[in-house]
Amino acid sequence: MKKISGVFVLGLAAMTLLSCGPQGFDTSSDIKLYTRDTDSGTRDGFFTKIGLEKAKADNAPLKTGIVTVDSNGSMMNSVGNDMYGIGYISLSTLSESDAIKGLSYNGVEPTEANVLNETYGLTRNFNYITRKPGDYSSTDVEAVVNAFIDYTFSFEGYTIMKGEHGIVEIPSDVKHWSEIASQHAIMQRTDLNLTINVGGSTSVSGMAQALTTAFSSLFPSGSTVKFNHNHTGSGDAYKNTQGGKGLDIGYLSRELESSEQAVEGTSGYMCTDAIVTIVNSENPLDNITNTQLVDMYGLNGETVTWSQLITE
Amino acid sequence: MKLKMKISNPFKFDDGMSRKRRFKDIFRNASTLIFSLLTLVTLIYIIVYIFANGSSTLSWQFITSDYQEVSTSLYSRSDLNFDDRTFDFNEDGGEISEKWGVQLVDGENNLGEHVVYFLEVADNSYFNELVIGSNTATETYNNYDGQYISNLSLRVDEQIITLSSRDSASDIVNYLDQSNEIMFMEICTVGGGIRGSLLTTIYLILITLIIAIPLGVCAAIYLALYAKKNKFTMILRSLIDMTSAIPSIIFGFIGALVFIPFMNAVSGSNGGSILSGALTLTIMLISTIVKTTEESIIALPKGYMDSSLALGASRTETVFKIILPNALPGIITSIILSIGRIIGESAALVFAIGVSIQDNISLTGSSTSLAVHIWSLLKLENPNYDAACAISIIILCIVLVLCLLTKIISYRFNKKFKRS
Numbered sequence: 001m002k003k004i005s006g007v008f009v010l011g012l013a014a015m016t017l018l019s020c021g022p023q024g025f026d027t028s029s030d031i032k033l034y035t036r037d038t039d040s041g042t043r044d045g046f047f048t049k050i051g052l053e054k055a056k057a058d059n060a061p062l063k064t065g066i067v068t069v070d071s072n073g074s075m076m077n078s079v080g081n082d083m084y085g086i087g088y089i090s091l092s093t094l095s096e097s098d099a100i101k102g103l104s105y106n107g108v109e110p111t112e113a114n115v116l117n118e119t120y121g122l123t124r125n126f127n128y129i130t131r132k133p134g135d136y137s138s139t140d141v142e143a144v145v146n147a148f149i150d151y152t153f154s155f156e157g158y159t160i161m162k163g164e165h166g167i168v169e170i171p172s173d174v175k176h177w178s179e180i181a182s183q184h185a186i187m188q189r190t191d192l193n194l195t196i197n198v199g200g201s202t203s204v205s206g207m208a209q210a211l212t213t214a215f216s217s218l219f220p221s222g223s224t225v226k227f228n229h230n231h232t233g234s235g236d237a238y239k240n241t242q243g244g245k246g247l248d249i250g251y252l253s254r255e256l257e258s259s260e261q262a263v264e265g266t267s268g269y270m271c272t273d274a275i276v277t278i279v280n281s282e283n284p285l286d287n288i289t290n291t292q293l294v295d296m297y298g299l300n301g302e303t304v305t306w307s308q309l310i311t312e
Numbered sequence: 313m314k315l316k317m318k319i320s321n322p323f324k325f326d327d328g329m330s331r332k333r334r335f336k337d338i339f340r341n342a343s344t345l346i347f348s349l350l351t352l353v354t355l356i357y358i359i360v361y362i363f364a365n366g367s368s369t370l371s372w373q374f375i376t377s378d379y380q381e382v383s384t385s386l387y388s389r390s391d392l393n394f395d396d397r398t399f400d401f402n403e404d405g406g407e408i409s410e411k412w413g414v415q416l417v418d419g420e421n422n423l424g425e426h427v428v429y430f431l432e433v434a435d436n437s438y439f440n441e442l443v444i445g446s447n448t449a450t451e452t453y454n455n456y457d458g459q460y461i462s463n464l465s466l467r468v469d470e471q472i473i474t475l476s477s478r479d480s481a482s483d484i485v486n487y488l489d490q491s492n493e494i495m496f497m498e499i500c501t502v503g504g505g506i507r508g509s510l511l512t513t514i515y516l517i518l519i520t521l522i523i524a525i526p527l528g529v530c531a532a533i534y535l536a537l538y539a540k541k542n543k544f545t546m547i548l549r550s551l552i553d554m555t556s557a558i559p560s561i562i563f564g565f566i567g568a569l570v571f572i573p574f575m576n577a578v579s580g581s582n583g584g585s586i587l588s589g590a591l592t593l594t595i596m597l598i599s600t601i602v603k604t605t606e607e608s609i610i611a612l613p614k615g616y617m618d619s620s621l622a623l624g625a626s627r628t629e630t631v632f633k634i635i636l637p638n639a640l641p642g643i644i645t646s647i648i649l650s651i652g653r654i655i656g657e658s659a660a661l662v663f664a665i666g667v668s669i670q671d672n673i674s675l676t677g678s679s680t681s682l683a684v685h686i687w688s689l690l691k692l693e694n695p696n697y698d699a700a701c702a703i704s705i706i707i708l709c710i711v712l713v714l715c716l717l718t719k720i721i722s723y724r725f726n727k728k729f730k731r732s
Contacts, residue, residue: 073695074695077695155465155495155496156385156498159464159495159498160498162476163462163464163476163478164476170472170474176446176447176495176496177385177446178445178448179446210462210463213381213383214385214462214498217383217384217385218385228668
């Protein structure tokens with residue numbers, strides 16, 4: 001029995017030894033690149049802004065061996081677990097993990113103030129798109145969607161967008177919802193039982209949920225308006241609203257493409273978000289420039305190890 | 313047959329073995345030991361991980377509260393005036409706004425995110441004079457218990473300050489004390505609870521068992537007692553065996569293709585429902601129930617049947633009064649195994665019920681089970697591992713209880729037959 005427990009302890013010790021790798025950051029290591037999937041608006045914004053535009057919908061112009069992840073959350077986990085990894089996420093999610101840190105871009109720190117005064121360059125816009133007028137499952141749904149879009153741009157809507165890390169100045173002439181609500185007769189109905197399908201960008205999902213939660217409580221008792229959220233990426237926003245079926249409102253964390261022609265008045269700008277380049281918190285790097293990023297991600301770039309960026 | 317081997321110490325060998333044999337034995341024994349240790353360590357790691365991450369989120373509130381948040385929009389009336397009233401608070405801790413008469417405290421919601429709760433709103437607080445809808449409305453609001461501040465816009469010296477639940481309680485109180493006007497405040501009930509999914513799981517278990525047990529037990533009686541030993545029975549048996557080996561995802565899309573349209577036509581539901589999910593699970597579980605029940609009937613001493621018939625009872629009487637009561641422990645074991653399978657099933661239910669988490673459960677409406685709830689939490693933009701672990705703890709506990717029950721029942725079953 002003694003021997004068996006001895007072997008047991010030995011085995012455990014071996015396991016712990018195995019699980020502890022070498023400590024400290026080794027600058028001679030290769031850079032491990034992470035990117036989002038091609039449906040992502042974050043990817044679109046990142047590659048457009050650093051000057052590698054042809055990579056936004058295609059992995060071919062990127063270095064081989066790049067790892068594709070499919071949400072901000074898994075990007076944070078991947079880079080948080082990979083000491084030599086580099087990736088990019090939305091600024092709003094940066095504070096949620098201690099295992100990663102955000103880098104300054106071209107010497108400017110990623111803060112809301114720096115985005116508003118336009119010194120931080122790595123930004124993209126949050127936009128919305130709805131179905132074409134008359135193309136909804138019922139006129140009630142259309143009326144609710146129109147009211148909801150107006151709510152988004154009311155004082156209350158701006159407050160919620162800012163609360164969800166949207167970067168936007170509240171316009172000085174913005175109206176309170178109580179002043180707009182009277183234009184929407186649907187808000188007085190007491191017999192509604194509707195489900196509105198919302199989807200699109202995963203980066204906007206938190207904001208969209210906060211807006212719909214607040215909005216759906218504004219109906220008088222008797223009416224239930226439910227918002228069904230299914231966020232799968234900016235690429236599905238146009239595809240599933242005006243390009244097809246499935247969504248009543250779609251959100252994009254990029255601009256509409258030239259191939260995505262929205263009917264006038266059915267799409268618009270909501271607020272701005274910053275994209276942050278992230279590395280593992282063990283990484284000594286603090287700042288990165290767009291040319292460094294292109295050299296790192298681009299197929300013909302020459303940066304492959306961290307020592308080319310970090311000089312001790 | 314049991315091999316009688318002395319295995320007190322696998323590394324001690326009798327003398328007289330050749331070196332080659334001894335080396336081989338050591339190698340074999342060491343590999344079994346290493347592999348069993350590896351399994352043990354992995355299992356312990358999983359359980360420790362789940363408990364370490366989930367226990368902070370797991371609470372009675374997490375189990376009983378709704379998933380959806382309900383929000384209320386509040387405003388201070390444009391004619392609100394501040395007088396020199398003072399406030400009394402009974403609760404300790406938190407941050408107090410002496411101007412408005414509220415006590416706020418930092419906390420976490422069911423998803424583990426930082427939020428600012430109302431700890432106490434004084435009876436004569438200005439917050440009890442806030443109105444719902446707009447700053448000219450008259451309907452006041454005074455039920456702040458257990459709610460948190462979701463968003464807040466304040467006018468401070470002609471500037472608009474926007475705050476949210478992510479800001480600290482001290483920041484919010486600080487700005488409140490400087491402000492005379494709440495331009496907009498959204499307060500929310502705490503969401504993220506699993507009450508709806510827990511209820512759905514219970515409904516699923518009940519309905520599935522109500523349909524599956526009569527079907528399965530009758531089939532087992534037929535196969536064990538009535539069926540002739542011919543080719544047809546053989547094919548039937550192997551088909552039942554095969555059913556239990558089909559991956560559950562296949563049952564899932566069969567459920568989506570067959571049972572969802574069927575239930576939509578019968579009950580007028582729209583899309584997946586608890587009933588369509590239960591029917592899919594029934595098909596999955598029948599093979600388990602048939603096999604376990606049949607084996608427990610076959611295992612009964614042959615004398616039971618013969619003595620009953622010899623005493624003049626008919627065959628039917630014998631089956632229902634002698635065989636079934638004695639096979640009951642086996643049937644109960646199969647029921648418990650089925651419950652375990654229903655709780656753990658996710659792949660089939662993703663298709664057969666759907667993944668939308670609901671609070672108001674109806675048999676014909678869409679909702680989701682605990683296992684699929686975990687899946688939904690992990691596919692969010694920021695996967696919520698803590699809440700997923702908390703649900704895992706609940707599932708693990710239920711499965712543990714079920715395992716113990718099965719053990720007790722089979723122990724009693726065995727003891728009974730040893731006596732006879």
